[in-house]
Amino acid sequence: MVVAVAFDDSVDAAREWVDAADPRPEYAVLLDREHLLGELYGIVNVPTVVWVDEDDRIVRPPVVAPGDDLFKDFTHIDSNVHHDQLRAWVREGTLPPQSDREHPVVPTEEEQVARVERSVGAHLARVGRRHAAERHFARAAELAPMNWTIRRGTLPLRGEDPFGSPFFAFVAEWEAAGSPGYGSADPNAPR
Amino acid sequence: MTDAIVSLINAEHGARELAGTVDGGRVLVDADGFAALTGWTLKAEGWCRGEVCVPVRDRTPVAADGRIDVAGFGAALSMPTVVDAEERVVALGERADTRAAVIATGDAPDFELPDLEGRPFRFSSIGRKKKLLLAWASW
Incomplete structure (x- = not known):
């Protein structure tokens, strides 16, 4: 189950992107004007994903994961990598090997x-x-x-x-x- | 000292209006309203939220008329606090060690946020499923 949380200030700003999405998202799209999710999960950038299992345990702390390759020239992040990792987790329950580059950011x-x-x-x-x-x-x-x-x-x-x-x-x-x-x-x- | 409507902001509720007083650079807010929004009440044991009480030696942050000096409260509990007396806005955050302790447990904190139609959605309402939280923005 996907829950998309927009770190935006107005419904209109978020809705413009939801309306333009094809196919249109069938999952929950929420508005987070106060960046509550940033506060609770230590999120400092977008787009960021957090994986949470059936027991409400965080099995993958925040990582940057663009949904497509629109900004790949800039980020050098291949969006297919996350998509494949996600399919493996959902279908087989396998987690990707812990990368050296992944580490939770503890707030100061x-x-x-x-x-x-x-x-x-x-x-x-x-x-x-x-x-x-x-x-x-x-x-x-x-x-x-x-x-x-x-x-x-x-x-x-x-x-x-x-x-x-x-x-x-x-x-x-x-x-x-x-x-x-x-x-x-x-x-x-x-x- | 001037009576004023003060906006109190925290991450859970956003900005809410409270009765308050502005006294130079100090902003004091109604103790009951403060308790309703933040969960913190001054009792005999000290500042209490739920089952947790923090003893306080100095009770001067609470004025005689049942109002709380927000900066004094923040200082007493070492909580991040911003007071803008000119704009009649106060805001409270959470201590870094409190947040770090929650992150260290590995438990996913529950939260409630509105969807784009304004309907509240609670994360825990999903139940026993795998969940992908996606933080994104239009910017």
């Missing part, structure tokens, strides 16, 4: 404050207090500079293009720091 005190600052910024942006929101977004970015859900995820709320120059500046910063975070589902991807 700074990251926890950054999540709170982000939520204050998001609230203020929603109620039209964009200038006040900016202070909180800036503080969140200072405290958790490698968290994609904060650095990139706040760009739309800050009136920035998530594919614009602030995004590419962030990616350069992240790569220079050694691409921190949990790995991807594809052990052959460089990060």
Whole structure:
């Protein structure tokens, strides 16, 4: 059973992608304005998957796993790897060998404050207090500079293009720091 | 000191409005409303949530009229807290060690979020099946 959780601020932003999907998803698509799932599962980037078994045990902690190869030139992640791993788990119950690149990200005190600052910024942006929101977004970015859900995820709320120059500046910063975070589902991807 | 409607934000409930007071840079909120949203109540034993109580020596975070200084609460329990008195917004997070301890158990935390039609969906309602949680975004 798939549960898709959108780290988005509005139903409309998420719905645009759901409506465009072919076939249309038959599974639950949920809206997570407060990034509750990020908080509970230590998710710092999207798209990220977590595998949970019949006994509600996490059998695979968060890994980056794009659904298709649209951004493969950029990520070098082959989406078929995760799809094959998933089929093997669902059909035979086999888990992929633990990759060196996969490791859960344990939250730091700074990251926890950054999540709170982000939520204050998001609230203020929603109620039209964009200038006040900016202070909180800036503080969140200072405290958790490698968290994609904060650095990139706040760009739309800050009136920035998530594919614009602030995004590419962030990616350069992240790569220079050694691409921190949990790995991807594809052990052959460089990060 | 000014009476004000204060927005209290946490990850479970988002922003909710509470009766409060703004006093310079301090924001105090109604103790009952605070308990309803966060689960924390000040008892004789200390700050309590469910079965857990944290002893506190300094009770000054709670004002005489049953209001809680949110920054004082956060400091007493070492919980991440953001107070924006100018905007009348306060927000609380969870301690890193609390989250890390939950992650270390390997148990999948339950949660409830709305679907795109606004209907609440609880993760545990799926029951005994394999589950793929997919975090994604339009951005």
